[in-house]
Amino acid sequence: MLWIKAFHLIFIVCWFAGLFYLPRLFVYHSEATDTISLERFKVMERKLYYYIMIPCMLLTIFFGLGLIGSHWAIYKTAGWMHAKLLLVVLLIGYHHMCGYYLKQFAQNKNRHSSRFYRIFNEVPVVFLIAIIILAVVRPF
Numbered sequence: 375m376l377w378i379k380a381f382h383l384i385f386i387v388c389w390f391a392g393l394f395y396l397p398r399l400f401v402y403h404s405e406a407t408d409t410i411s412l413e414r415f416k417v418m419e420r421k422l423y424y425y426i427m428i429p430c431m432l433l434t435i436f437f438g439l440g441l442i443g444s445h446w447a448i449y450k451t452a453g454w455m456h457a458k459l460l461l462v463v464l465l466i467g468y469h470h471m472c473g474y475y476l477k478q479f480a481q482n483k484n485r486h487s488s489r490f491y492r493i494f495n496e497v498p499v500v501f502l503i504a505i506i507i508l509a510v511v512r513p514f
Contacts, residue, residue, distance in 0.1 A: 375441075375444055378437050378440045378441055378444070379437075379441060381433070381437045382434060382437035382438050382440070382441055385430045385431075385433040385434040385437060386434050388426065388430040389427060389430035389431050389434050389469075390498060390502060391426075392422055392423070392426050392427035392430065393427070393465075393468070393469065393472070393498040394495070394498060394499075395422060396419060396422050396423060396427065396472050396476070397472065397475075397491055397494050397495035397497075397498075398491075398495055399415055399418055399419050399422070400419070400475055400479065400484075400486075400491040400494070400495075401488045401491040401492055401495065402415065402488075403415035403416075403419065403479055403484070404484055404486065404487060404488045404490075404491055405488045412482075415479070416479060416480055419476050419479060419480075420476065420480065423472065423473060423476050427469065427472070431466065431469055435462075435466075438462070442455075452512070453514040454508045454509075454511075454512045454513060454514055455508075457508055457514075458505055458508040458509055461501055461504055461505050461508070462505065464501070465498070465501045465505075468497055468498065468501070471494075475491075475494075
């Protein structure tokens, strides 16, 4: 069971690294004007999203489900776990919004400012804080 927890935590860290970095790339991409930079950001964003973020998200979910399954009798009535899982579902939605913006940039159809992406970049911090507090403190 500790191996499953260890891998769950490893892939959470890797997934969040991408969730923190990709929107930061969007900030810089939205400010870029030269063709070389614009194309370079497209490559960086695509590789980060498809080769790091998606696999890490899926492995986080896989190992998380393993942990839930191993203690199902406890977790099925734990309010903190329900709240945590709701936040994880919303975080997956945020992940997919990143994918949507990535596609917009890839098609040269970005409609947002660097300020928008600076604010958007802070969203996963809120999720991380809330999820960690729920998982460690288990307030209800």
